[in-house]
Amino acid sequence: MNSPVAPSRRIGVLLVNLGTPDSPKTPDVRRYLNEFLTDVRVIDNLPAVVHYPLFQGIVVPLRAPKSAKIYQQLWTERGSPLLFHGLDLQKKVQAELGPEYVVAFGMRYQKPSIAKALEELREAAVERIIVLPLFPQYAAASTGSVQEKVMEIVGKWWIVPSISFISAFSDDPGFIGTIVELGKREMAKHQYDHIVFSYHGIPERHITKGSFHNYCQFGSCCDTLNDKNRYCYRAQCFETSRLVAAGLGITPDQYTVSFQSRLGRDPWLKPYTDFALKDMPAKGIKNVLAFSPAFVADCLETTIEVGEEFKEMFEEVGGEHWQLVPSLNSEPQWVDAVAAMIRRN
Template sequence: MKGVLLINLGSPESPTPKDVKPYLDEFLMDKYVIDVPYLLRALLVRGIILRNRPEKAASAYAKIWWEEGSPLVVISKRMHEKVKPQVNVPVALAMRYGNPSLLSGLQELANKGVTEVLLFPLYPHHAMSSTTTVLEKAEEIRKQHFPNMKFSHVPAFYNKPDYIQNLADSIKKHLDQFDYDHLLFSYHGLPERHIRKTDITTKDCKIDGSCCQTPSPCHEFCYRHQCYETTKLVVEKLGIPKEKYSQTFQSRLAGDKWLEPYTDVEVNKMPEKGIKNLAVVTPAFVADCLETLEEIAMEANHQFKEHGGENFLAIPCLNDSDEWCATVSNWITDWSSAKSE
């Protein structure tokens, strides 16, 4: 019997340091997130970061927390509930970190007799710190608890026509109500070394401004290329001229060099360039979360206006929109139908 596991990032149980600390520990101790040897990772995370980061992060989470809980988890659950009746196979929901856990999601499917699972990471773009860690952790759990299960997975869908159409339609709906000077595509940032580590050719990735536009097998796993491709396909569909949009990367940490240009730096420069009305979309996420609600809708909004900007629009993620849920349901149905032939 076939079944599907929808998987998103996860969230603390509450916006308190007590609950944020174990969540950050699980997240930051992941070897695919901070990709250094274990002892150094433990020193950085448990010896330095977790001493003060939980309080700061809890304060940020508190700003965006909903009465029902974490926005990311609540939205993911709403999406899950909309998808279930539209497909003919069992669908469960899990988070890579926190709850509902990957183990609980797989157990839910196993209890329904599922032996063949489609892992569906809810990440449009491939990255070792998102897609790879989900697939590796799920496989680890399968070997330990469900050795007779078989896995397949949904690859990055950054350029799939249905996803691009959903994204373009959502952006257009909001821009039709906002007289914008500029549309900024802000993607989650990554250390540059992560991009190079996923280069299966070991030579094509140069992060030099041209390699992402030059055909290469490495693009199948290149987060940077996939982000630029999403932007290109969306602006082509919407007919947005080059001078009215740009792309940046957000959420960098101090230390290593991260993907550029940086969202906060570029947003702060825009008012002096004559951009007074700014719209920002965050296509790396399918559900609104800390990075979209606090970092963009609150912090970037504030900084833009502090530097002379006038109007700021944070375009919501696809979330549990009917159109996006229908797309996910159609992909699941295509998979289940193809496998049963």
């Protein structure tokens, strides 16, 4: 008599990115910004009685029409790049991992929601769930917000499966290797004087709030990534830059690490990219290759801000050539790297 075949126990995988409006129209952009900018992990320095009325009643209504015009420049026939690159990545990672895994994709803000993606995994009766926020460097306002949202949703389930998080992959070999390969492709086309690694900025207070026994001093404390600064966003940005630079064969004097996308008057991580690039032509730096290693998919902050706005600023002050390296999107090497991270976890 044949023994019964044990049912396969599949592993659920949740890939999460930040979010995007449903369309570049002002009402959809307003809904997106409203959800994003009222997240207390993003705007953490205001009491709720001030935060919500201020942003819902003044900041978002004023910002939405301007942002909508920028999203119109970004939009393609397939819609938002952040969305369709995420869905492409989901499908390719699913194919790479095979039927033992169920891969879902969600956004922290707007659609497809984290709740919808988690429900897909629950309906698939997965044994456990691995959550991979698609933010290479850990920040409380991005990765931390995703983790909090996942636990808020799953905490309401009657049966809660085992859940694990991949909290950062700033030094992951597959992640670094893919950036290096994309950089080499661009370097083969043109001779560059300098490399700029432009990361999304965060307020300095986010660093100090998470500092291990006040270890972070916004200086040489980020010269190495160690146990004390493992989850320091700034330290991880510098580590990613060092590893990519080593892969490209460039020395510290041949690249700049900087930060973009400030909001409000509080000090954010420095140097600011838009300030740093304006000084470069006077120093003889006329040809720059720019990376956006905080983003794994093309989006407004890469394509428009780094690729177009910074290019225009650079040329206005005497720069000759500014080139953005494309994001990882669903490059085969990146798909392999994501699958490898999931298998290891």
